[in-house]
Amino acid sequence: MADATTHIVRAALRPKLYRDIEIPSDRSLYDLAEAIVRAYAFDLDHAFGFFPKLTGHIYDAKPRYELFADMGEGGDSLSVRKTTVVQAFPKVGTAMIFLFDYGDEWRFRVEVLALGEREPRKRYPRVVASVGKAPPQYPDPDEDFDEED
Template sequence: MTAYRFRVKFDPDPTSLWRDIVVGENRTVEEFQTAINRAVGLDHGHLWFVGTDEDYWNSEVKYECTEAFGETPNLGGFGFDEETYDASETTIGEMVRQLELEERDRLCYLYDYGDEWRFYAICTEIVGDESSDREPEVRKRKGDPIDQYGASNPRET
């Protein structure tokens, strides 16, 4: 029985918009991503990936949405070999083991390859008394959701 608590922060303004999300290790990376989008006000109509640390496009390991998995161009021109996984088939537990993720380690999340909504998630706690099958759940929050297509879009200012 293990779950993980992540503090997901909006990269351009991490103190104004964040969510604490707990997710069981048997849930997929895609389920975690869906919970992030719902929690911060983004839709689900664009390509995305979860990567390592704060590397975003330069991540050596990416967990991609099914639509992008195997379809995106090899970005080897950045000087590294990229390893990709299908986020719908990779559990949180598998990702944690593959990345050797520990408390205080960081993931990056990029949503919409055009607008590049950037978030990062810090593993704030490994929760041993939560179900491994726990659906992603927002436990704490700060800030209003993003108005992705509206006038309050912080990326447009």
């Protein structure tokens, strides 16, 4: 729906570990990736992509949107900088895997929960709900992170 001015998306690592983010619909997928990474207190220091295939070998998904496309190395991937949120996520219920860091493979399930309207004097993107404790981006190999937290 192209006339909605904001998208409210859930970026979940697990069912009880997620962040709901409201972002203007006309912002880029790069901006959405940055908002997700920031919501989990990660650094945006790795390549990433959005894949519409939610399970299995997600790299076969089409269309897929990858930072590599913006760097001239994406093959048949589409740009994350030129693709808007509303183009990639056109309606409520649309979901993709946001893969951050191809080495560590942080996989966030991103789904559109609702469409909204921009409010004056609000800063976007913004976290509107936060459930669960975010894991460290670079866990100490000598410590176990309790995945149920």
